[in-house]
Amino acid sequence: MAGDTGIVPGLQANSDLLHLIESWQRWLAHEKRMSAHTLQAYTRDLSAFLDFLREHQGYLPDTAMLAGLSTADFRAWMTRRTLNGLQKSSSARALSTLRNFYRWAARNGHFDNPAITALRSPRQGLQVPKALDEQDARAALDSVQDLDERPWIGKRDTAILLLLYGAGLRIGEALSLTPADLPGPGQEVLVVTGKGNKQRQLPLLPVIQQALQDYMAHCPHDLPPDRPLFRGVRGGPLSARIVQGRMQELRGWLGLPEKATPHALRHSFATHLLAGGGDLRAIQELLGHASLSTTQRYTAVDSAGLRRVYDQAHPRARRGS
Structure with missing residues (x-):
């Protein structure tokens, strides 16, 4: 049967799996304190995956199907996303969503499928923040x-x-x-x-x-x-x-x-x-980034500014040698 989760309508799966997804959504919202925007993105990713499975397998997805998927099935899903013109960043997020759902299901004793761990995220270039001058x-x-x-x-x-x-x-x-x-x-x-x-x-x-x-x-x-x-x-x-x-x-x-x-x-x-000489750790705190690596992306934005700091401050740069 088809059903709606109440957050993103139209999830297509059997009733047991729909109830399981609703429990996962509640966990994300109340235990992980995920924002409504992020929760909707996660649910859309999972919904698109279920739509692919319904076509790929020929029947409504259920927990047995999710537990029995092979690495080749997961790769077929990723390939379909590429053929549909979806960006690598979008597919990487969708894979992260899927891994999250599978980990939650395994921890709570619903089903497990180690095949998803063999799937590698699409390689992405450095995502440089789009700053204004x-x-x-x-x-x-x-x-x-x-x-x-x-x-x-x-x-x-x-x-x-x-x-x-x-x-x-x-x-x-x-x-x-x-x-x-x-x-x-x-x-x-x-x-x-x-x-x-x-x-x-x-x-x-x-x-x-x-x-x-x-x-x-x-x-x-x-x-x-x-x-x-x-x-x-x-x-x-x-x-x-x-x-x-x-x-x-x-x-x-x-x-x-x-x-x-x-x-x-x-x-x-x-x-x-950063261009004004701000400390990267301090900027991380101001932005609320959990990881310094996220903040370090800004060094790629102002490479010219960092060069000016080098030219003005480094002893060898000042001597021209």
């Missing part, structure tokens, strides 16, 4: 307030972009802030809850604090301490799509590159800190 980042911050005739919306959008570029927040982190999260009088530290429900402390520049206070003073909607800080036109929580749309407008208005997105401002925060 300082001039483009500044132009976006200076101009976003002019996109709407209502002053409070311009102040709202300015405050959000400053949080992304000036403090390195993810868009979801910025939109989940409440007035109670903001530093009190005489304080400069913002406590942010990021991925995995992990908290980190971020120093807020005075210009960001001022922008936040300016927005709150002009927002026409009530802002209770424990409710979302940033609001839409009708007073509901602001959607990330609105912020993405603002950046799209700025791209057209200012002639910014296609990489000019809200997340690119976070990348720009890290890249420009």
Whole structure:
């Protein structure tokens, strides 16, 4: 039978397997504290795999089928993804999703299949973060307030972009802030809850604090301490799509590159800190990266900046030898 999980409709599998998937989703949400966005991506990956199996095997997937798949079956799935034009990064994530589900099923005594461990992730080139240069980042911050005739919306959008570029927040982190999260009088530290429900402390520049206070003073909607800080036109929580749309407008208005997105401002925060001599470990803490290797990607973005530091600081470079 076909069934829906309640998170991503349309999962095609027999009823026992559907119930198992729902238990896995609850574990991801409540035990692993996975964000709703990531959980949806995991479920879509698993759904696409089940769709492939239904066609590949000729009947609805069940636990016995998953337990009996061979390495060749898993490779056929990966090959199909390649033929469908899916990127290596997408297939690597889908394989990670599948491994997660199989590990969970084995740990909980449902089924096991060692064949999946023999499958290697697609090799990927270095994924370089798409940062803006300082001039483009500044132009976006200076101009976003002019996109709407209502002053409070311009102040709202300015405050959000400053949080992304000036403090390195993810868009979801910025939109989940409440007035109670903001530093009190005489304080400069913002406590942010990021991925995995992990908290980190971020120093807020005075210009960001001022922008936040300016927005709150002009927002026409009530802002209770424990409710979302940033609001839409009708007073509901602001959607990330609105912020993405603002950046799209700025791209057209200012002639910014296609990489000019809200997340690119976070990348720009890290890249420009590194170019200014910032410590990689400190930048890792500010971004909330679990692994230093993730932060090290920014060294590839500013190779020219690192060369300038070398030319100015290294003794042999100064001597020209």
